[in-house]
Amino acid sequence: MHSCIINHGGHKVLGRYKNGNYFVEIWDDGTKIRIQPDDNADFVPAFAENCDVKITDSCDGGCPFCYEGCTPEGRHGRLNLKLWDTLHPFTELAINGNDLSHPQLEQFLERMKEKQVIVNMTVNQKHFQRHYSKLCRLSDNGLIHGIGISLVKSDPYFTGMVNKAFPNAVIHTIAGITTPEQYQAMYDKNLKVLILGYKTRGRGQQYFSHNVTSILENQLWLQENLKELPNRFNVVSFDNLALEQLHVKESGVLTDDEWNEFYMGNDGNYTFYIDLVKQEFAKNSVSDERYPLLDNIDDMFAKIKNKN
Numbered sequence: 001m002h003s004c005i006i007n008h009g010g011h012k013v014l015g016r017y018k019n020g021n022y023f024v025e026i027w028d029d030g031t032k033i034r035i036q037p038d039d040n041a042d043f044v045p046a047f048a049e050n051c052d053v054k055i056t057d058s059c060d061g062g063c064p065f066c067y068e069g070c071t072p073e074g075r076h077g078r079l080n081l082k083l084w085d086t087l088h089p090f091t092e093l094a095i096n097g098n099d100l101s102h103p104q105l106e107q108f109l110e111r112m113k114e115k116q117v118i119v120n121m122t123v124n125q126k127h128f129q130r131h132y133s134k135l136c137r138l139s140d141n142g143l144i145h146g147i148g149i150s151l152v153k154s155d156p157y158f159t160g161m162v163n164k165a166f167p168n169a170v171i172h173t174i175a176g177i178t179t180p181e182q183y184q185a186m187y188d189k190n191l192k193v194l195i196l197g198y199k200t201r202g203r204g205q206q207y208f209s210h211n212v213t214s215i216l217e218n219q220l221w222l223q224e225n226l227k228e229l230p231n232r233f234n235v236v237s238f239d240n241l242a243l244e245q246l247h248v249k250e251s252g253v254l255t256d257d258e259w260n261e262f263y264m265g266n267d268g269n270y271t272f273y274i275d276l277v278k279q280e281f282a283k284n285s286v287s288d289e290r291y292p293l294l295d296n297i298d299d300m301f302a303k304i305k306n307k308n
Contacts, residue, residue, distance in 0.1 A: 014145070015090035015116065020046040026090055026118060030146050030168050030192075032264070043265075048301040050092040050271040052285060055079060055105070057277045059098035061124045063150075065177060067286070069202035070098060077276025079108040086297045089116040094148075097123040100131050109143035122148035122172060125158060136165050148172045148194065154185040163190055170194045170235070175222055175242045176215035183225075187232040195222065197241025199286055222246055226253040240267055241286070268308035272301055283308060 014026045022043050023035040036043055057074030059066075079102070087093075093112065097105070100123065112119050121144045128135065128149045138144045146168040154171075162169045171191055173183070176198040186193065198215060200208050208215060222229075223246050229236045230253075238248060249259060264270065268283035275281070280290040281300045289307070294300050 014118070017088065017090050019049065019088075020044045024049060024090070026092070028145075028168070030120075030170070032092075043270075045270055045305075047088055047298050048091065048270065048272055050094065051274055051297065052094045052271065053096075053274045053276060054285070055095050055108075055276050056098055056102045058101050059124075060101075061099060061126060063124070063203070065174070065198075065204045065207040067199035067201040067204040068096075075277050076102050076104075077279075079104040079276070081276075081295075083293070083295050083297055084108075084111065084115070084117075086295070087112075087115055087117050088297075090118060091297075092118045092120060094120050094122065097121040097127070099124075099127050100134065106138075106143070109138065113141075113143055118145050120144065120146035120148065122150060124150045125152040129158065129161065132161060132165075139166065146170065151178060151182060154182050159186065159189045159191065170237070172196060174198055175245050176219045179218055180221045180225075183222075183229070183232075191233055192235040192237075193229070193233045194237045194239070195242045195246070196239050197243075197245045199241065201286060219245060223251065226251050240284075266308070268304045272304040274300070 012028050014028045016023065016025050018024075020043070021036070021038070021041060022045075023037075025033040025035065027033070032049070034043055054068065054077065056076045057068060057070050058072060058076055059070035059074060060072045061070070109119060123131070123135070128147070135144075135147060139147065147166055148170050149162065150172045162171070169192065171186065171193045173193060174196050183193075198204065198208065198219070226246065226248060238246070243249065248254070254262065267273075271284075273282045273285045273287070274293070275285075275290070276293075278290075279293045281293055281304070282290040283304055291300075291303060294303075
């Protein structure tokens, strides 16, 4: 989940809503702004702003470091659940599209559009290029608002496809996997980049043990270039795990005031994770403390927030 953003060039507001004791604005470029009328009050949400949802374990991508261990034989989660009726308008859902093989995907996206729920979907670069026309159609019809593209290799053909049809695309990179050369190949290409922490789960654990030197070297390069990256990309964002692994707060790339302005909160404070395949929910995707799925989004968030 996006937790910290550097650089923002906003456009128009996509939606506004009240959540607990504060207000939220969602911009059409993916930016979220929280507004607290009382400068001395904490933000106290009444419901989740964002749900990170794994809809399937089926994927033919074969990434050797996949922390979910997805395979072509992986199971799909059920998308025709009543719990989606409990979502609030302008809630953001971040779903994994994988190879787009889920048979209920488009029906689900239509249902979310009717409810004014903002769906952002992540796919691998190889699937982005394979299913480009379909993804363009989903985007043009307002069924997905943002697309995350897990980088395999940056080249002019790929960046051209992104810039042509997906202004809200965010290139997903992994601290430790994405090399300095891959970042540099994307410099000054009008791109937004999300840096994710490396997860030592699933296939990621064995991959880490076999490639620990290169992973740590790539992470070190990122730490040394944190101040340069925002000058090369339209947006640079991090998930909470990357913030921790790269020591972003301690790096000095942001002042204390900037950190307080841009940091979007710990996992579980405003967001939580749903695994539809295993029928579980948790604070985030790497949490071992999981609970059986409930029929109400607000009830699940309340349990996570109270535990948190």
